[in-house]
Amino acid sequence: MAESIIRLENISVALGGEQILKDLNLNINDKEFVTLLGPSGCGKTTTLRIIGGFQRQDSGNVFFADEIINDLPPYKRNVNTVFQKYALFPHLNVFGNIAYGLKMQNVPKQVIEERVGEMLALVNLRGFEHRNIQSLSGGQQQRVAIARALVNNPHVLLLDEPLGALDLKLRKEMQIELKNIQVKTGITFIYVTHDQEEALTMSDTVVVMKGGEIQQIGTPQDIYNEPKNAFVADFIGESNILPGVMIEDYRVMICGILFECVDKGFDNNEKVGIVVRPEDIEIKPEKEGFLRGVVRSCVFKGVHYEMTVEQINYPYTWLVHSTDAAQIGDTVGMCFYPNDIHVMKGEDIDYSVFSAVPKDEAEETEE
Amino acid sequence: MKAFPKFRLTRTAFSYPYIVFAIIFLVAPLILVVFYSFTRQVDNYSVYKDFENSPEVIMDNLDFIGYEEDSALSGIGTYYYNGESLTVVNYREKHPETYEIFFADGKISLIDEYEGDELIDENLDNVKFLNRLTGIYFTIDNFVRFFSNGDSMKVFLRSLYIAFMSTVFCLLIGFPTAYVLSKMKEKTRNVVSVMFLLPMWINFLLRTYAWRTLVEKTGIINTILDSVGLPAQNLMYTRGAVILVMVYDFLPFMILPIYNTLIKIDRSVIEASYDLGANHYRTLFHVIFPLAIPGISSGVTMTFVPAITAFAISKIMGGTQCATIGEEIERVFNSDMWFGSAMSVIIMVLMLASMFLISGRNGDSDDIGGGLI
Ligand SMILES: Nc1ncnc2c1ncn2[C@@H]1O[C@H](COP(=O)(O)OP(=O)(O)O)[C@@H](O)[C@H]1O
């Protein structure tokens, strides 16, 4: 088992009379790439600020390598931050920004020059030493911010939506570069994003948050394939979420049909939520599918067609991703395999907010 | 036919009244002052006759510069200038002969063009009358006089010293105050900043006189010292008293611009500094102070400029020993507006140069904000 580097224990924070973090527990292992994922306002930045030492928790403890660091000011923590809006020093040039951390540690001038050179090479900004911060593009400023935070060789790097302001292409490039940097340097990355795709592609561990609470912690595969609840299922990729009944282990009733599945450990006849990913549904001729429905829309999305299929006899509209197009108005069959059915505890799921919406609502939105 | 150009009420139209205002009240007086500073009027006329040169020789050396109606002499006075002296040639109708009136080195010579006769009394009267109307000529004497005259230089250097010290004290008090203010919670901050601005609502002369009653020989401070058995202090009519009141009067002008830049500094930039291992002092020195420079420079200008030209404070608190350049200009202006103008032009150029230097040094960091209030 890898050793723990940062641990949050029962952290609670209230700001402006509002509970921002609720009894948060989180363990982060050394050399890991951990992503905090959640919608805007769910408390990701606040969590980072607590680790960085910029925000004091109301209760709970922060551990760094099993030592409590609650009272350690930011400048004494072996943690550096890439801030949400870069927060570069506007009065210093690229060199001055990157050298700042070393200068504060009274590193000799020669070593500073060497280290800054290394950092500039690491982030592909060689030759930019004397450039003004204001003259850099967003992507370049981002690289300077990363270099500035890495120059101190921190144990842990905190990144708060570092790619949020970049365009899609640049963002993809930077994702790969950041991941490479993390592997190369072996620094623990705690990465904040609200972009689920980013979280899945980059992370070793994803922490899904909502309303100041952790929803699920796991590898990207776990999070995607075995969402613990409807929120996670919906937030991570698109999903069809609908109610079902767990008849017994490995058997679940969906829309009046008994399916085989890979889940167990529920009570017999327990009401559950069912998640089926749109890309896991196969469109078949009418007779061959388990479920039947009428194609209501079919939109080309590049790799696949995105279809909505209105189920016959049930109030659900299914979202389907298929490489084959279907005619609007056609009645088709849909099928999926035991592996593709994800069962979760689901007494109080509000199904109306998810993709498999009841019929009448779907019609309303189409108009 | 061309359409009559329509007047359109655009946003720029609103600036026209101000431009007109600026021309009338700023540019015109400025031009006047600059004009005065480069001219002098001939004064202290005495009359003598030029016996050495013939009128033709005198006339050959002269350049025509203009003429003026002269009712008393009932003719046209024509002005000539040869680089050193001014000549007025007056063609009179009264006498058949024409006299030349020659001003040389501030003196006047009258020449009878035809006969070399001596002047009659009647003409002398007329010459005196002429003095009032004429005699403006271009010269750099006013400036030369300022720099060669030990007295005005001394006053000037003294004002520089007083203004400099006042600015330094304002900065030493103002920056920490602005910093503390900017760190306060919004509500307390508003209350405290009102307390700092409150004195500005009181007439500035009244404030100065209030200080006088405090530090006078029989004033409040000495009364208190006396009652405790300490010797009375001689505070009035010292440079210290002038600097004290200047610091008091100009402090808000230092605090406000600095405060304005400080509250605009991005909080995360300061956090970045802590994050990178700088403690509070180093962050203050390496990040906050450099980012506050636009505010500091406008604060310095806004205290230094009024401090160097102020004359009421030094007059009330400093007496004659502490006369500042502002006071000197005021005094000189009453008797010699040309010299006074030159003095104010020198101060003005100095101010502009120093402002240019201060703002030029951090011109490229304008976008951080700050600047004037
Ligand atoms: N200083 C503050 N005072 C009051 N509320 C705050 C403060 N900072 C953040 N919040 C609130 O806390 C919640 C979580 O903020 P944040 O951690 O920044 O979320 P995220 O980074 O996930 O978008 C938001 O609803 C935000 O409005």
Ligand SMILES: [Mg+2]
């Ligand atoms: Mg955030």
